[in-house]
Amino acid sequence: MPLMRSLFDAPSRWTALDPVAARAKDVADRVLPGGRVRGLLHGRPAGHAVHPAMAMVPVGTSVSAFVLDAAAVLLPGGQALGAPARLLAAASVATVAPTAIAGWADYVDLHPDQQRTAIVHAAGNAVAATLWTASLFAGRRARLLRTAGTLAAGAAGALGGHLAYRWAAGMNHAEHLVHLAGDGQEFSDIGTLDDLAEGRPEQRWIGDAPLCVLRRGGSVMALTDTCTHLGAPLHDGEVKGTGSATTITCPWHASEFRFADGEVLDGPASAPQPVVETRVEAGRVLARVVGPPL
Incomplete structure (x- = not known):
């Protein structure tokens, strides 16, 4: 296994983190507001998780501070750049809390292996925030503390990206079903109406795409069967x-x-x-996946 992938995958196997992860889940679930506020934290209005996008602000400001600190060392008269670098570090500190809150909202519903990685990711970000905060009150060591914080945030951010793209946290788990079901132009026969139990969802297929099908009297309604959140069978x-x-x-x-x-x-x-469109003709159920709602 490549060394980098091995390093990024390692936290998912650290079962010693499970007690901490479980406690963190319970606390976050109790403390964070529910309902519409929790939906906003998940990114429901945007249709995708907002935590990764929010993380760009503290990371971006800290990287900018790092560039100014480097310029302060390399350029004549660069000491004047210390003040704007400090301001950028303060912006990083100020945006950590809302970013973390959105991340903890997503954390609550992750699988245990994802939660282990997320705990390490959060710990790295906590270290970064602590270093950035300390730099605001430091003298000569401020530049060193800002740089260390940015490096910690970079490592934590890389692990967060691995969590999203390797371990599929926060990804849409159903988008591919539209393509597996064909072009959506033609209806497919998914069986007879009589074969469907009244009022009880059942699984049917269009090609390689699973559907969640529900009969109500002489009509049928359906959705793709793979939950967009983490792939559960609806x-x-x-x-x-x-x-x-x-x-x-x-x-x-x-x-x-x-x-x-x-x-x-x-x-x-x-x-x-x-979205799945259905109709019943001559006692047979026809369906087609027409794509995500617009």
Whole structure:
């Protein structure tokens, strides 16, 4: 295994972190507000997690401070750059808390291996924030402390990127189903209406794309079956409501989706479910995945 990947993957195997990770999950779940505020922290209005984007602010300001500090050493008269570098460090400190809050909101619903990596990521960021804060009150060592903080934030940020792109935290787990189901132009026969149990979600397929299908009388509604949050099978979830207000709640982390348009109504999911159009002809159910809601 390549050395860098091995280093980034290592925290996911550190089971000694599990007690700390579990305690952190309980505390964050109790302290952070729920409902719409939690939805904002997850990034539901944007359709994707907001924590990575928010992290660009403290990282960007700290890198800018690092550049100014380097220029202060290398350029004649560069000592004047110390004041703006200090201001940038203060901006980094000020933006750490909201960024961390959004990250902890996402952390609560991660799998244990993801949480282990996230704990190390958070610890690195805490070290960075501590160093940046100390630099605001330091004299000659301020530049050294700012630089050390930026290096710690860079390492933590790299691990956070690995958590997102290698361990799929915060990613949309259903976007690919639109492509697996074909071009969405033609309806596919997914079976007879009589084969579907009344009021109980069942799994059916269009090609390699799983669907969560629900029969209500002589009509059928459906969503793609893979939850956008972390890939749970939605057909194992709980159905609520009637008519266009019918929803299904993910069995893993309680994200609630509306059948009519795939929108997220509650829970940690930020991306909506791809929309499935259905119709019944001569007792057979036809369906097509028409894409994410716009």
